[in-house]
Amino acid sequence: MALNPLLPFIMAGxxxxxxxxxxxxxxxxxxxxxxELGLPHSDPIADGPVLQAAAHRAIARGAxxxxxxxxxxxxxxxxxxxxxxxxNPLLQLGVEPLLRLLEPTxxxxxxxxxxxxxxxxxxEATLRGAGYPMVPLLAPTTRLERAQALxxxxxxxxxxxxxAQRFAYVVARLGVTGAGQGTDLAPVLKRLDxxxxxSDRPLAVGFGxxxxxxxxxxxxxxATPVIGSALVAGLTSxxxxxxxxxxxxx
Amino acid sequence: xxxxxxxxxxxxxQALGGCYAPETLxxxxxxxxxxxxxxxxxxxxQTELKAELRHFVGRPTPLTPAPRLAAKLGLKALFLKxxxxxxxxxxKINNALAQALLARRMGxxxxxxxxxxxxxxxxxxxxxxxxxxRCTVYMGVTDMARQAPNVxxxxxxxxxxxxxxxxxxxxxxxxxxxxxxxAGRCTTAHYILGSALGPHPFPTLVRSFQTxxxxxxxxxxxxxxxxxxxxxxxxxxxxxxGLGLLVPFLGDRLRxxxxxxxxxxxxxxxxxxxxxGGRLGVLHGCKTLLxxxxxxxxxxxxxxxxxxxxxxxxxxxAALVLDGKVDVRRASDDEALAAARLLCETEGILPALxxxxxxxxxxxxxxxxxxxxxxxxxxxxxxxxxxxxxHLEF
Ligand SMILES: Cc1ncc(COP(=O)(O)O)c(C=O)c1O
Numbered sequence: 001m002a003l004n005p006l007l008p009f010i011m012a013g014x015x016x017x018x019x020x021x022x023x024x025x026x027x028x029x030x031x032x033x034x035x036e037l038g039l040p041h042s043d044p045i046a047d048g049p050v051l052q053a054a055a056h057r058a059i060a061r062g063a064x065x066x067x068x069x070x071x072x073x074x075x076x077x078x079x080x081x082x083x084x085x086x087x088n089p090l091l092q093l094g095v096e097p098l099l100r101l102l103e104p105t106x107x108x109x110x111x112x113x114x115x116x117x118x119x120x121x122x123x124e125a126t127l128r129g130a131g132y133p134m135v136p137l138l139a140p141t142t143r144l145e146r147a148q149a150l151x152x153x154x155x156x157x158x159x160x161x162x163x164a165q166r167f168a169y170v171v172a173r174l175g176v177t178g179a180g181q182g183t184d185l186a187p188v189l190k191r192l193d194x195x196x197x198x199s200d201r202p203l204a205v206g207f208g209x210x211x212x213x214x215x216x217x218x219x220x221x222x223a224t225p226v227i228g229s230a231l232v233a234g235l236t237s238x239x240x241x242x243x244x245x246x247x248x249x250x
Numbered sequence: 251x252x253x254x255x256x257x258x259x260x261x262x263x264q265a266l267g268g269c270y271a272p273e274t275l276x277x278x279x280x281x282x283x284x285x286x287x288x289x290x291x292x293x294x295x296q297t298e299l300k301a302e303l304r305h306f307v308g309r310p311t312p313l314t315p316a317p318r319l320a321a322k323l324g325l326k327a328l329f330l331k332x333x334x335x336x337x338x339x340x341x342k343i344n345n346a347l348a349q350a351l352l353a354r355r356m357g358x359x360x361x362x363x364x365x366x367x368x369x370x371x372x373x374x375x376x377x378x379x380x381x382x383x384r385c386t387v388y389m390g391v392t393d394m395a396r397q398a399p400n401v402x403x404x405x406x407x408x409x410x411x412x413x414x415x416x417x418x419x420x421x422x423x424x425x426x427x428x429x430x431x432x433a434g435r436c437t438t439a440h441y442i443l444g445s446a447l448g449p450h451p452f453p454t455l456v457r458s459f460q461t462x463x464x465x466x467x468x469x470x471x472x473x474x475x476x477x478x479x480x481x482x483x484x485x486x487x488x489x490x491x492g493l494g495l496l497v498p499f500l501g502d503r504l505r506x507x508x509x510x511x512x513x514x515x516x517x518x519x520x521x522x523x524x525x526x527g528g529r530l531g532v533l534h535g536c537k538t539l540l541x542x543x544x545x546x547x548x549x550x551x552x553x554x555x556x557x558x559x560x561x562x563x564x565x566x567x568a569a570l571v572l573d574g575k576v577d578v579r580r581a582s583d584d585e586a587l588a589a590a591r592l593l594c595e596t597e598g599i600l601p602a603l604x605x606x607x608x609x610x611x612x613x614x615x616x617x618x619x620x621x622x623x624x625x626x627x628x629x630x631x632x633x634x635x636x637x638x639x640x641h642l643e644f
Pocket of ligand 1: 340341342366367368369370444445446485486487488489490491492556557558602604605628629630
């Protein structure tokens with residue numbers, strides 16, 4: 001299995017929903033297999049200042065969940081999308097309308113930051129049944145036995161499925177999203193080794209990664225680095241995806 | 251799952267509450283529940299908590315008859331449960347102190363807290379000073395301005411007050427920031443949530459540390475009044491003083507009432523009355539009645555009272571309301587301000603703006619036929635003097 005070298009994150013609706021198809025097309029042209037797309041929420045409790053600000057700008061410019069999903073409708077020139085969000089906007093849409101909105105989009109899975117497995121079993125089972133699995137999240141505080149259980153509750157659909165539906169997200173450090181200055185990678189690298197021993201599904205590592213050296217260190221252990229806040233900050237200052245990611249491919 | 255919660259995480263027929271937390275906080279929440287259960291079962295913890303509540307907090311707090319206010323309102327009798335006389339001036343200390351003891355038992359060295367009115371922040375800062383724990387309190391910038399005396403008190407107790415400028419600069423943003431800070435420091439810090447809110451086990455933990463209010467009040471009113479009252483009433487921000495007062499009366503035949511902030515209007519954004527205008531939703535780790543827009547984004551709120559200015563009602567209180575065991579009403583800013591003045595003039599007691607919302611319901615209760623009322627006076631109004639001065643002529 002070839003390693004997916006990079007999983008980028010962008011916030012839908014920032015700077016505008018009109019810009020979104022262009023970004024996705026550019027990402028696909030760069031050979032990116034999958035992309036995390038943030039659905040902006042008013043109270044992003046797991047996000048640092050960069051993604052908070054991006055979410056609030058997007059909401060102020062009208063990026064409601066419905067409009068974001070409508071903007072993705074019919075798009076094919078796009079990486080597989082992982083919808084990265086908080087639970088309440090999805091609950092308020094309701095599962096059936098959500099499925100109707102997802103159907104014509106490139107969304108392949110959901111990463112709901114504040115939905116531990118088992119809290120909304122019917123909601124999660126319906127989405128999974130319709131082809132939208134929840135990405136399991138493993139944190140530095142997640143004990144290995146718990147990690148094993150979590151990987152079982154949100155299982156790998158198998159090698160035929162795309163990366164977006166298979167991977168588990170490994171949180172690199174305590175705290176919230178944000179380009180960390182000198183995040184100590186030693187613990188997460190050790191964690192990756194332990195996870196590799198209990199699971200053969202693809203792993204992505206995010207929170208605080210931005211410099212080429214840390215991306216290389218993650219790849220060296222066979223995992224995909226996630227680049228979020230650093231990319232969003234680049235896009236905010238007017239860069240293209242290509243320019244904003246240029247440092248990430250070395 | 252190998253490690254699951256031991257206590258029930260949901261409330262009522264609609265299964266409110268739950269634990270909608272980011273994975274980073276799941277192990278800390280599991281550990282907290284285990285420590286809480288361990289402490290409850292440990293006679294030494296109970297003895298220490300009781301001693302601290304008595305000698306530091308000043309419990310039991312008095313139950314004060316308010317005959318002049320009762321006469322003015324057409325009530326036969328009115329009793330005030332005086333949480334304003336608890337150390338630091340509100341019921342918040344009951345929970346803050348108990349959780350600080352729990353944190354020390356867990357080996358935590360730092361305490362994180364959010365605060366709206368500042369009463370929870372002051373209580374937490376005081377408990378930390380007493381127990382020798384480091385304390386950081388997150389507070390919205392709007393609240394820091396309108397509750398300035400409490401900011402000064404926290405700092406005197408050695409706490410760091412972190413201003414939160416996001417959004418409206420009120421309690422919701424303070425909770426966001428406290429949760430983020432806890433996710434960063436959860437291995438060494440304990441988060442003392444100030445109301446019966448948040449992910450499990452917080453709602454249960456906070457309620458269990460606040461029911462001392464109602465347990466004392468029930469015994470006191472029976473002793474002083476010879477009978478249970480017709481109605482028991484408290485204000486409701488997140489719901490901690492409300493649950494604390496009302497839960498011990500759940501088995502009694504009487505009216506249990508909670509009063510929310512009616513703000514200055516009925517439109518979304520003009521009040522913090524979650525029962526009319528709120529829908530079930532998830533915020534800050536629990537499912538409950540929430541003021542939100544059609545997209546599931548949290549709505550803005552408004553209230554003259556910082557402690558009630560919050561978009562969600564705690565899940566257990568919301569469940570009691572939806573299941574018909576507690577009745578919720580609203581009081582406007584103006585009604586609360588007028589009620590505060592009346593208590594000052596008739597009884598010589600300056601209530602917190604939060605508590606004044608409960609007082610504002612008394613004329614309605616009298617009109618609806620209640621003769622005897624027990625009211626939770628959740629806090630004292632010194633912190634609100636500048637608001638009273640700018641709204642009331644005196
Ligand atoms: C005096 C007082 N009463 C009531 C409240 C509202 O909180 P709760 O509903 O949790 O009792 C506050 C909150 O700050 C307060 O300071």
